Amino acid sequence: MTNQTEPVATAVATGQTLPLARAAGPLTLAAGLALALTQLVQIATLDVGDWAATLADPLYVGNAIAQFIAMALLVVAAVAIYQRQAARAGWFGVTALITVLLGTVHLAGDYWFEGFASPWIAQTAPQIFGHGTSGVLLAGGRSAYVLFAVGWVLFGASCLRAGALPKAIAITVIAAGAVAVLMGQPPLGVPLGLALTWAGLWTMRS
Template sequence: MTSPLAKAAGPIALVSGVVFAAVDVARLLTADRSLDRIEMMRQVPFIAANALYWVVFIGLVLALVSVYFRLGGRAGGLGAVAFCFALVGTLDMAGNMWFDAFAGPWIADVAPGAILAGGSGMLAVGGLSSYVLFAVGWMVFGIAGWRAHMFPAWIGALFVVAGVLGYNAGLPPYGIPIGLVMAVLGWWIIRTGVPARLTGAP
């Protein structure tokens, strides 16, 4: 029996991807570069956009899971590897974005010197891991997903490019590409009607 998530994978991926990209555009528009970093982090529109960015990461994870439920059965072990790499990278970056959205403004109010000091030690390690794993995760998803026949090569190539750009996804507008490519994948699923657990290339 096909799961409801698998059946709705196309619309979920399309909507999640478009909203993800749109929120990153909002982050770009609300980042007032005329202010210093501390003041910018205290602005309500900037705080709201950052909080929404964490929310849309949840949507990106749900889209990834639904796509895997829809297409993973046709990809075997290689498809599972692609899914796991992308999931780990996205969850790690989502944690980073939660910190920026909810802890960052509080730190800017109570200990602005900590913001200006920059990251070091384990904080720097954690931050770097999220950038690297997010980028590598989506690059592997693109390559392995294409090789495993989860989706066409051109979509795989788009995921690789979005993954490279996604190394800077903590800063707008570098999250936009991964959102747009997820939306394209959703559109492809809807257009082709590719069934769950189909064996063979599209």
């Protein structure tokens, strides 16, 4: 009897019976693919020499909105993965989760602005784009990428520490998360997208 109940007890202890935890694989897979693909589309449609023209491109704007959706998926995927490891993650896992959520939401705001506000600004006041960015706007943009990268590095480390992901996958997430500090320069966000795709596939199969 003990041998039959041990798997159930283990699943309950690790949170894997929770509905969101069971969806961690598909959610992480979808988020990773969305992140990688939108980065590739962005680099194909981006013209840093003419921001007004770039923001007039429906494909670029649609892709920016898709990037915002990818960020939203990442938030849900992070919570789902955490639920699978909550009992083993400890305070480090909690800290990593809070950091990755703050960083991802922060960056999601950047992509929301890019997809919805920037095209309107380009139509009504295109001269603004000739002055560059500074002050609070520049600090807000840069801090979003830094906090996003730190969050995914810590989250990958928490998955490694709790054994929620195989060592190779967790280390790949950590490394790709560090590179993601530069994902404002596509395609440097693709490695994190591919790492999360790998994590999602493994989670679905496990």
